[in-house]
Amino acid sequence: MGRKRVLNRRAGRRKLLSSAADWQAFGQSMRSPLPITFRRCGLPSRSAASEACWAEGQQLIRAFEESSGRQGRALPWCHGYQLPLSRLELRSEAQASGAAAALQAWLLRASGCGLVMRQEVVSMVPALLLGVQASHRVLDVCAAPGSKTTQLLEMVSHGAEGGVVVANDAEPLRAYVLAHRLRSLGAGLNAVVVTHRGQTLPRAGEEYDRVLCDVPCSGDGTLRKEPALWASWRPGLSLRLHSLQLQIALRAAALVRAGGSGVSDCMGDEAVVASLLRAARGALELVDASGQLPELPRAPGLRNWQVIDDAMRRVPSLASLSSEPLTVRRRFRAGMFPPKGGGTSPTPPSSSLPHGAPPLERCMRFLPHLADTGAFFVALLRKTAPLPPGRRGQRHGQEALPLSKQRAAAQLAAGHSLRPLPTEAPAAEARAAEAPVGREGERLFTRSPSGRRALHVPPRVARFLGFAAEGTADGASSPLCVVHAGCPPGELEEDAEALAARLGAKKSRAERRDASATQRDRKRAQWCH
Incomplete structure (x- = not known):
C-alpha cells in the first residue's frame, strides 16, 4: 500500500488536520527520518556520573552544531536534547566529520552504560503525565523494552524509602531482557519484573497508585x-487489536486504587477510550491534561471518525454488515464506531456522566509535524470509584479474576514465585554467614525452587507483594510470576558504576536471543514485501 494512499485515508479522510498547510507539513514530516533524541539518567545512584557525562555531551553537541551549521534543541521538560539529524545520518556524517564521530562515540558510550537514555520525545510523555510521587506503587502493564519503566523508576527512587514499580510483559523472553537492563542500570531494588498476560494480571498485596498501559498496537505511529x-x-491491524486493548485497559483499571490515575497510550485511539469509559459506567473519568507539558504541542482527540476495512471501504455502522459473511462481521465491534452523537453531541466537555458522548477531545494526539517527533496517542484517566461487576465479555475489569483465571495465573507463577527463605534452616544460616544482609537484619528471599540463590528485597517491595515484615510463613509465595526482584546481598554496597560495568559489558543470553529474533522478523518482513 503506497504512502500517499495511507496518508490520505489515515489523516485526510478522518479530518485529523484542519488546513491544507497542516496537511502538507504532516506529509513532509512523515516522509522524513526521525531525529535522535535522548535524556539524562535521573537515578540517584547515577547522579554524579550522569552530570559529568551530560556536561561532556553538551560540549560535543556544540562542536558538532558549529561545524555542521545545524542546530538541535534542548528539551528542558524532560532533561533531554533533540539532535538535528537521524541515527543513519549521524552514522554517515561520522565517517567524514571528526565532530560527528566524537558525538556518535559519546552517545554510544553514554547510552551503553545507562548515563543517557535514548528515547523518543513523545514516548517520554505518558510517564510525565501520571504525576508519579516517590512513595507511589506503579504498574507498567506492557513494559518491554523498558524506556518508560526506567522513567517511572527514576521518579520513585528519590524518597527515603522509595516506591515500587512493577513491570509486566506477556513475553517471558522480553521480561528477562528488561530485568537484565534494569539491574545493569542499578535500578533493580525498587523494581519487580513479572510476566503475565496483561488482561489476566493477578493482584499483588496492595493496590497501585498509578498505572501506565502501553498496550500492543498496529505501530502506525512509528x-x-x-x-x-x-x-x-x-x-x-487496528481492528484485530481493539478487543485485546480494551481487555488490558479494563484489567489495569481494576488494579489501580480509587483516586489513582492511569495513562493509556498506543491504543486504538478514541474508540478504545470510549469503550473503556462505557464499560466503567462512571467509575473512570477522562482527565483534561491540556495544561500539562505546554512546551509540547498536540492536537485534541477526535469525537467523530470513520471505520474502514482492509479494502479501504467505509463501514458506516455495525448494522450495515448484516449481509456480509460471518467471517467479515466478526472483525468489527460496536465499540469501534463513534459514540452516539459523535462530534455534535451536546454533552459539555466537563461532563463525566456515563450517559451521553464522553469528552473525547481530552485525549491527546501528538502529531509528527507539530514538534518534529513521532506520532503518539495518549489518554489520562482517573478512577473515581470501584469498577462495577463485570458483565459477559468484561470480566477483565473485575476486582478479582474468575477462578479459572486465578488457577492459570497460579500455575504460571509456580516455577517463578518469590518466597522468603526459611529462617531456621541450616542452609539459610550458612548463606547468612557467607553473605550477611547488613540492613537491619532483613529477611532474604529466593526465586529458585532449590533456594540456593538468596535475594535482598527491600521491605517496601516485600510488603507490597504481600509479605509482612515479620511473621510471614515459610513457603508462602507471591501470586505473581516474578522474573526479577531485589538483588543478591553482595550487590547492596557495590558501586553503581562498577555494577553497570560488570553487568553491562556483555549482553545477557536472553538479550542476544531477542536481538536475533528481531533481526529474523525484519528479514521476513522484507521477504514478504
Whole structure:
C-alpha cells in the first residue's frame, strides 16, 4: 500500500488536520527520518556520573552544531536534547566529520552504560503525565523494552524509602531482557519484573497508585522510525487489536486504587477510550491534561471518525454488515464506531456522566509535524470509584479474576514465585554467614525452587507483594510470576558504576536471543514485501 494512499485515508479522510498547510507539513514530516533524541539518567545512584557525562555531551553537541551549521534543541521538560539529524545520518556524517564521530562515540558510550537514555520525545510523555510521587506503587502493564519503566523508576527512587514499580510483559523472553537492563542500570531494588498476560494480571498485596498501559498496537505511529511499515500497514491491524486493548485497559483499571490515575497510550485511539469509559459506567473519568507539558504541542482527540476495512471501504455502522459473511462481521465491534452523537453531541466537555458522548477531545494526539517527533496517542484517566461487576465479555475489569483465571495465573507463577527463605534452616544460616544482609537484619528471599540463590528485597517491595515484615510463613509465595526482584546481598554496597560495568559489558543470553529474533522478523518482513 503506497504512502500517499495511507496518508490520505489515515489523516485526510478522518479530518485529523484542519488546513491544507497542516496537511502538507504532516506529509513532509512523515516522509522524513526521525531525529535522535535522548535524556539524562535521573537515578540517584547515577547522579554524579550522569552530570559529568551530560556536561561532556553538551560540549560535543556544540562542536558538532558549529561545524555542521545545524542546530538541535534542548528539551528542558524532560532533561533531554533533540539532535538535528537521524541515527543513519549521524552514522554517515561520522565517517567524514571528526565532530560527528566524537558525538556518535559519546552517545554510544553514554547510552551503553545507562548515563543517557535514548528515547523518543513523545514516548517520554505518558510517564510525565501520571504525576508519579516517590512513595507511589506503579504498574507498567506492557513494559518491554523498558524506556518508560526506567522513567517511572527514576521518579520513585528519590524518597527515603522509595516506591515500587512493577513491570509486566506477556513475553517471558522480553521480561528477562528488561530485568537484565534494569539491574545493569542499578535500578533493580525498587523494581519487580513479572510476566503475565496483561488482561489476566493477578493482584499483588496492595493496590497501585498509578498505572501506565502501553498496550500492543498496529505501530502506525512509528512510521518515521520504521519505514518498512508503509508497505505492510492495513486497517485490519487496528481492528484485530481493539478487543485485546480494551481487555488490558479494563484489567489495569481494576488494579489501580480509587483516586489513582492511569495513562493509556498506543491504543486504538478514541474508540478504545470510549469503550473503556462505557464499560466503567462512571467509575473512570477522562482527565483534561491540556495544561500539562505546554512546551509540547498536540492536537485534541477526535469525537467523530470513520471505520474502514482492509479494502479501504467505509463501514458506516455495525448494522450495515448484516449481509456480509460471518467471517467479515466478526472483525468489527460496536465499540469501534463513534459514540452516539459523535462530534455534535451536546454533552459539555466537563461532563463525566456515563450517559451521553464522553469528552473525547481530552485525549491527546501528538502529531509528527507539530514538534518534529513521532506520532503518539495518549489518554489520562482517573478512577473515581470501584469498577462495577463485570458483565459477559468484561470480566477483565473485575476486582478479582474468575477462578479459572486465578488457577492459570497460579500455575504460571509456580516455577517463578518469590518466597522468603526459611529462617531456621541450616542452609539459610550458612548463606547468612557467607553473605550477611547488613540492613537491619532483613529477611532474604529466593526465586529458585532449590533456594540456593538468596535475594535482598527491600521491605517496601516485600510488603507490597504481600509479605509482612515479620511473621510471614515459610513457603508462602507471591501470586505473581516474578522474573526479577531485589538483588543478591553482595550487590547492596557495590558501586553503581562498577555494577553497570560488570553487568553491562556483555549482553545477557536472553538479550542476544531477542536481538536475533528481531533481526529474523525484519528479514521476513522484507521477504514478504
